Amino acid sequence: MNTLHIGLVGLGTVGASVWKNLRTQEELLARRCGKLIRIERVAEKNRERARLVGVPESQIVDDWRMLACDPSLDVVIELIGGTEIAADVIWESLSHGKDVVTANKALLAERGQELAAFAAERGKRLLFEASVAGGIPLLLALREGLIANEILSLHGIINGTCNYLLSAMASRGIAYQEALREAKELGYAEADETLDVAGHDSAHKAVILSALAYGFWPPLSEVHTEGIQKIDPLDLHFAQELGYTLKLLAILRSHPKSREIEVRVHPTLLRKGHLLSSVNGVFNAIAVRGDIVGETLFYGRGAGGDPTSSAVLSDLASLARGPLPIPDIPSPAERESRFSLRPMAKILSRYYVRFLVEDRPGVLAEIARVFATRKISISSVIQPEGHRGETVPLIVLLHRSRESDVQEACRIIETLPAVKKPAILLRVEDLDGEDERSS
Numbered sequence: 001m002n003t004l005h006i007g008l009v010g011l012g013t014v015g016a017s018v019w020k021n022l023r024t025q026e027e028l029l030a031r032r033c034g035k036l037i038r039i040e041r042v043a044e045k046n047r048e049r050a051r052l053v054g055v056p057e058s059q060i061v062d063d064w065r066m067l068a069c070d071p072s073l074d075v076v077i078e079l080i081g082g083t084e085i086a087a088d089v090i091w092e093s094l095s096h097g098k099d100v101v102t103a104n105k106a107l108l109a110e111r112g113q114e115l116a117a118f119a120a121e122r123g124k125r126l127l128f129e130a131s132v133a134g135g136i137p138l139l140l141a142l143r144e145g146l147i148a149n150e151i152l153s154l155h156g157i158i159n160g161t162c163n164y165l166l167s168a169m170a171s172r173g174i175a176y177q178e179a180l181r182e183a184k185e186l187g188y189a190e191a192d193e194t195l196d197v198a199g200h201d202s203a204h205k206a207v208i209l210s211a212l213a214y215g216f217w218p219p220l221s222e223v224h225t226e227g228i229q230k231i232d233p234l235d236l237h238f239a240q241e242l243g244y245t246l247k248l249l250a251i252l253r254s255h256p257k258s259r260e261i262e263v264r265v266h267p268t269l270l271r272k273g274h275l276l277s278s279v280n281g282v283f284n285a286i287a288v289r290g291d292i293v294g295e296t297l298f299y300g301r302g303a304g305g306d307p308t309s310s311a312v313l314s315d316l317a318s319l320a321r322g323p324l325p326i327p328d329i330p331s332p333a334e335r336e337s338r339f340s341l342r343p344m345a346k347i348l349s350r351y352y353v354r355f356l357v358e359d360r361p362g363v364l365a366e367i368a369r370v371f372a373t374r375k376i377s378i379s380s381v382i383q384p385e386g387h388r389g390e391t392v393p394l395i396v397l398l399h400r401s402r403e404s405d406v407q408e409a410c411r412i413i414e415t416l417p418a419v420k421k422p423a424i425l426l427r428v429e430d431l432d433g434e435d436e437r438s439s
């Protein structure tokens with residue numbers, strides 16, 4: 001039987017699972033792809049780690065260059081992470097005529113367009129199913145399953161670590177640091193966990209999703225990104241009370257009339273009862289709305305060695321089966337010029353705003369007046385009972401309004417003598433009426 005010869009660079013959480021699972025699934029994959037898929041050589045700078053994983057000594061090298069330029073290899077898998085050496089690994093491997101598989105969303109978000117163009121120029125393939133939503137075959141669905149649709153919107157819980165943390169804090173009541181320690185131990189977090197909790201990892205994935213859904217690579221530095229580090233348990237509590245669950249969401253929405261794409265990442269209140277609100281732990285879920293299919297939902301484990309390795313193996317199987325009759329990414333040159341990134345100030349959303357105010361008559365009326373002068377309408381208010389003269393939280397839910405108006409109103413409200421701290425502002429998504437929003 002023909003063999004696809006693989007070089008694997010990086011044998012950490014994901015790499016070790018790829019090594020293990022490719023061995024257990026070798027026969028099944030050969031049957032389904034008509035080719036043996038075999039890892040011939042592994043480059044891992046920590047030799048001891050490679051030995052512990054069970055890689056025979058004769059197959060381990062320290063220097064990835066030996067794989068990139070090995071003429072006997074067809075494919076190089078990059079699983080070291082980071083954006084510098086990893087870029088060299090991919091670049092060199094493509095230059096030496098190899099197809100490349102990677103899970104490196106940080107690198108793809110920064111340089112994906114350039115790397116994909118280079119691969120295409122060389123007649124090689126760059127595949128990265130594992131880079132978004134771990135084991136969920138989401139990129140495949142966007143590329144093939146939904147090919148007949150214009151993608152109207154996409155709402156995704158696409159960081160397993162953050163979802164694990166938020167779920168653990170809300171359901172088990174454990175502290176943020178303790179939940180983070182658990183997520184690290186389970187192999188979910190990035191080597192630098194700030195990438196997860198500050199929302200950057202979700203932003204990386206959102207950029208990749210935009211490339212797949214629209215052929216548009218938004219500049220990473222311009223994607224509005226907020227993380228979960230500053231989430232106050234108080235807001236988890238009030239969100240619950242108001243009938244919402246707090247999730248870190250990536251939101252993409254197309255606005256064909258203005259040729260703009262909305263791409264943003266921030267903690268978001270979702271009405272309890274929407275399927276995304278009950279996605280917990282390391283699970284990811286992505287609601288994709290297409291113009292003819294309507295709403296679709298993809299669910300599965302978004303991080304961890306085994307689920308992520310399932311996506312890497314699917315890319316290898318795709319290479320073993322031969323090239324697709326359609327490009328892996330919609331032709332950027334043609335579509336890129338059609339879109340720009342919608343500025344955050346222009347987005348429309350519902351909002352949850354928490355103020356800390358003096359508990360005295362007239363305060364609510366003063367705040368409501370500021371919103372009213374900007375034509376921002378309040379949908380509900382809660383204020384736990386306090387003692388006169390003391391400070392109390394005041395939570396205001398707003399109907400759909402423009403981001404810049406809400407921000408401006410909050411800045412003015414913060415100057416009122418009765419308001420004691422900067423406002424906490426969270427966006428609320430209902431996910432109903434999505435069709436009209438994409439205009």
Ligand SMILES: NC(=O)C1=CN([C@@H]2O[C@H](COP(=O)(O)OP(=O)(O)OC[C@H]3O[C@@H](n4cnc5c(N)ncnc54)[C@H](O)[C@@H]3O)[C@@H](O)[C@H]2O)C=CC1
Binds near residue numbers: 081085
């Ligand atoms: N852990 C997860 O759940 C997921 C990770 N990813 C991505 O997969 C990639 C790998 O992630 P993990 O396996 O979690 O990382 P890891 O930190 O567990 O593993 C990286 C491995 O690469 C090795 N390495 C680093 N530099 C090297 C070099 N120059 N030459 C040879 N070996 C080198 C390290 O010694 C380590 O064993 C990253 O890009 C990450 O963002 C993607 C989806 C899920």
Ligand SMILES: N[C@@H](CC=O)C(=O)O
Binds near residue numbers: 188190
């Ligand atoms: N750190 C990431 C790993 C998968 O992409 C996450 O937690 O989702």
Ligand code: NA
Binds near residue numbers: 130131132134137139
């Ligand atoms: Na995936």
